[in-house]
Amino acid sequence: MKAVQFSRFGPPEVLDLADMPTPVPGDGEALVRMKASGVNFFEVLMRADRYAVTPPLPLVPGVEVTGVVEAVGEGVDHALIGARVAVPLFAIGRAGGYAEYVAADAGALVPVPDGLSFEDATALMVQGLTALHLVRQNPVAGKNILVTAAAGGVGSLLIQLARRDGAEAIIAAAGSERKRQLALSLGADQALDYRQQGWAKAAGADIVFDLVGGEISKACMAALKQNGRLVLAAMGRFSLERADIEAMLDANQSLQGFSLLPLLTKEELARDLADIFRLAAEGELKIVRGGTFPLAAAADAHRAIESRDTAGKIVLVAEG
CATH class of the missing domain: 3.90.180.10 (Medium-chain alcohol dehydrogenases, catalytic domain)
Structure with missing residues (x-):
């Protein structure tokens, strides 16, 4: 072969x-x-x-x-x-x-x-299960959320699952106009260009799903409301420093990591894949x-x- x-x-x-x-x-x-x-x-x-x-x-x-x-x-x-x-x-x-x-x-x-x-x-498979477990661990019903890398494999599915789960408002962040338009077509209410200075300040998100990492993670802090949560779900390194963490503590904000593999059991894996396969086959997930x-x-x-x-x-x- x-x-x-x-x-x-x-x-x-x-x-x-x-x-x-x-x-x-x-x-x-x-x-x-x-x-x-x-x-x-x-x-x-x-x-x-x-x-x-x-x-x-x-x-x-x-x-x-x-x-x-x-x-x-x-x-x-x-x-x-x-x-x-x-x-x-x-x-x-x-x-x-x-x-x-x-x-x-x-x-x-x-x-x-x-x-x-x-x-x-x-x-x-990897991207679908990641998106599914992100919204499962961080219920979005009635909340304003921000998704970075919103047109990527995980982000595009996360937007759709968050909409199904009753998110109040979905803000997408992406680096090109084509990607931002795609995110809007999938159900995002607003799309931001994270190449622009200060792009996150007006977001007002209860939950930020950061799928990029690096300097984007630091910028995402400005998008959080008081008591908001920053979920770090990227493969790259993060650029948060002690002062950033202290600022989050002062605002009663929280930082959460995400790793898919520890969440998967054999039985749940088969059930969850079957569920998202069904949603896609029936046209409910693009x-x-x-x-x-x-x-x-x-x-x-x-x-x-x-x-x-x-x-x-x-x-x-x-x-x-």
Whole structure:
């Protein structure tokens, strides 16, 4: 089979398309032929050795796959062969999604409804679960909220889920007019340009969901009301200093971190994915596609993410 790996850290050019043995499903496993594989910002950071954890090399990245079951190992019902499934590798501590085939615990597979494309199902895995748990941990009914990176994979879904959950007002922040218009089309009431000086001062948010980090986190403090909450849910570093924290304490404001993996149990993962798959299949959630690239063009997919010009989810697809 073909798979994309990197054997050294560096720019997108270090991603190589290689021939590898097709996995053989072991006891309790299923072999899935990849139809779509998600590309995430943390994989870009990992490839450049800028992630929080340095992975051992060589590495085939990719933690979310959708596809069709091709074969099963001992102890797995053969009726599963041919099923359309999602493979949440991130939830079982695995990578390897940038490949034509993956083998995984059959019990971890989640059915993909017939009315949902593989590309859209892939977009709902990491990003969909992140958005779902953000609003679950931070109830938004009757509140004014601000979402940064509002046109991204998480932000675009977070806006829609917050609207469904009864947010009073949704303020989107994004860096281009195209992205701000997209956020408004998804249900935001207002869209701000966070490249402008003092952009956050008039927001008046009860909850700020910061999906960017860095200097944006500090700017987001100006958007908070008294007793407001800043939720930090970005992959990058944050630029808050002691004085910033003290100012928040004086305003009775709170700071909350977010990490998806500790929130996932096997049973809840399957239920939550099934719920958001259903919402998308029924047209109640709009999936924003940021681009579709063949597996062999994984480097181009990474370049697209690094350009910061994309909106929504970028996926790799199998050829043929």
